Amino acid sequence: MSELWEAFLQAIQLIVTLNSEVVEIALRSLAISATAVVLASLVCIPAGGLIHFRNFQGKRVLINIIQTFYSLPTVCIGLFVFIFISRAGPLGELGLMFTPAAVVIGQMVLITPILMGLTISALSGVDKAIKDSALSSGATEFQAIWTIIKEARFAVVAAFIMGFGRAISEVGAAIILGGNIRGYTRVLTTAISLETQKGELVLALALGIILIALALIINVIVNLALQRY
Amino acid sequence: MTLLKTAQLGYGADCKTFLRNITFEVERAEVFALIGPTGAGKTTLLRLLNLLDTPTSGKIYFNGQDTAKSTQLRLHIRRRMAMVFQKPVVFNSSVYENIAYPLKVRGCGRKEIQTRVEEMLQITDLKGYEKRRARTLSGGEAQRVALARAMIARPELLLLDEPTANLDPVSVSKIEEVLANTIREQKTTVIMATHDMSQGQRLADMIGVLMNGEILQIGSPSEIFCSPSNKEVAEFVGVENILSGIISQKDGALVTINVDGATIEAISEFAVGDKIYVIIRPEDITFTLAKETSSARNVFQGEIARMTTVGQLVRIEADCGFLLLGVVTKRSAEELNLNLGKKIYASFKATAVHVIK
């Protein structure tokens, strides 16, 4: 228990003194996960919209598959992406292995099912009459879909936050794809893992506290921004 | 000039047919009321006319153009119409944004939007509501927002699906007033669904009766209410005296009908042996205390079975072997000293009898 208190104190000290390595790792975690969320949502929100609004054979099955993938183990994702982006793999030419971009890709794969599935859920929660009113008011199909997404914006943003949370807290993909390279691909979670293995428990806990604090801050900011609109 | 025309329009889904063989026309600046009981298909029909759903058979023509031609055309035509739904539907944003929506999707400029939204707020008596969250409004207020949103783009055709169905009387009258003013000023064509008969009678130029997915009769309000073309329509519009009988004799246009043993004379085209219904408006029945000679060909003796006072009128149900409902003024009832059980004579002219199949 004393370790927790020590860890808390160390976390404060690391933050207040703006320890450069910790700051660098924290910013990198944020940057990588934020990028993963933004890029993934560019694909997932329209895709979720399309799946929700179009009726087609096997729609139920597809949604079930998406929901099953919510619980994909991160190591499996890491392995799967590794096989693709390793130089020996089909995307080898891009030289992505052991780069921050690789971690972004891994996290994107991880959160895509979540973003898509939750977007579909969010859209289902919107009254059908909204779409009718939108179309009736002269909206094109695309404009109507965008209006519905805006109606569901709270639920959609909740999906973002969930995706971000999952991305920033995963370790399996980040280690396999990034290699935990100091100064290049080390993020909070992989640093915590390393420090734990080295036996530096207090430092590991401190980093953990910082990670949670970061997630909290992001959450608050996003919700505030949402209230405005 | 016909604005909207349908030809054998039909709609079905999941092995059920909701509409069949719908054919009618609506002229420009006409107010056309669609009346019918709940479940008749009024909403389904309006949705087809608003091009929200695609008919499974038949065609819709707007200003002479076949609406099924292309999606682009459908969009353009839809932009010349507007619809107000039964349940007030507002977007989760401010009142201003709700009303501005149709202009925004059409790409109008900010200045123009501002002018027109203010205009609509004025017309629908919603000045001051601009920044309110539309979801926090009462039903009546929300429906006015929906109405403003429908009218802001100056639609040529306005579709209304029982817009005042769930509202309080004050809201109802406010909305009817707005509608009446706009229709008059903009010469908007209106197709309105309602199950409120009096609303239909008051506001409409033409009425279509929709029952069980089919149009049973189209005509002016007086035609529908005085001369319903068949029993279902008659029952729906509240015609009171509907008696079944068989034509026993025919002499030119004059027929004799056998009703429960009694005979009624009427003017009709139907032939001897035809099973028909006889319709008599309560206002056309005269009650006398004694049998009198008059031009009325149908005179029946009976007993007053029921009397109900409705305002200045008294409804009298007389049992003449069959039930006849008539209506007299309160004063007449008092002067004649009418009360339950009293023997009276009910009479009506042959020309007042409406025969339908």
Place this chain on the structure above:
Amino acid sequence: MRKINYYLLTILVLLSLLISFAGCVPASKDEGVSTTAFPVVTAKERFKIATTTSLYDTGLWYYLEPMFEKKYNVEMDIVYAGTGIALEYGRRGDVHAVVVHDRAAEDKFIADGYGINRRYFAYNFFIIAGPPSDPAGIKDMSPEDAFKKLAEEGKKNPDKVKFVSRGDNSGTHSKEKLIWSKAGLKYEDVQRSGPWYIEAGKGMGPCLLMANEQGSYILADISTFLAYKGKLDLVPLVEKGEIFLNVYAAMAINPDKISTAKLQMANNFINWLISDEIQKIIGTYGVAEYGRSLFYPTAGGGCKLPGCPTVDEYSKPVQ
């Protein structure tokens, strides 16, 4: 429509702020390793190596990395991997050089055409460490006898006598398997012989910590053991034996086999490792902190046991 642009704009601005801010973070004071949080375009070339865990856990690379980066103006990416996976990365072309310590595996790697220009640059010795009470009574035995005794006692008393194995195809793991076979035991039998034998699947440092936790015996290289001494209650019990020789080799990935290999920089790296300057540094690394150097440099021919590298293998510069 204006609303979407506003959202996107905010996100883009935030992101670019993050990136540019992160790029301005000063280099960490302690190690002098240059860092960028999310470099989108790197000015410098990136040179990737996979290194055995025992070298990494001693902190030797932390020490050497900035020197190499500065001299050759390159960003060195060091991936922590047991010999097994390190060679796999090499085969797949995900790294440009590997640093490992398993001669048999290295020979195969070279024979298959993936590795070239192998040079040995450092060596040390393994030890068997264990709990101070030494319940199995193996102190000062020969490595082979000690292993035999451990297996016997372990089977009898799995609560008292335990052994933590790397279990990850690393160089250390290969050495361990070699000792088992020299002790006359089949490795598959050892693996299956009871709960006393613990396959950890972790790097050297983490395994030491685990052995410490469990009060168990472990085969470890002396350098990593010393580096972790402050955290361990374990003591060295068996330190002498020719079989304990542990030689570290660096190899370049062969551009003939892997098109993306960086032979020039890999050669720079290897030559740098065997250069006099660095050999001297390797020889003194750890003295200040641990009282003795953690590694022996190969330069000067100090290694005289069978299995030691030849002169060419440790001092001839590569092309």
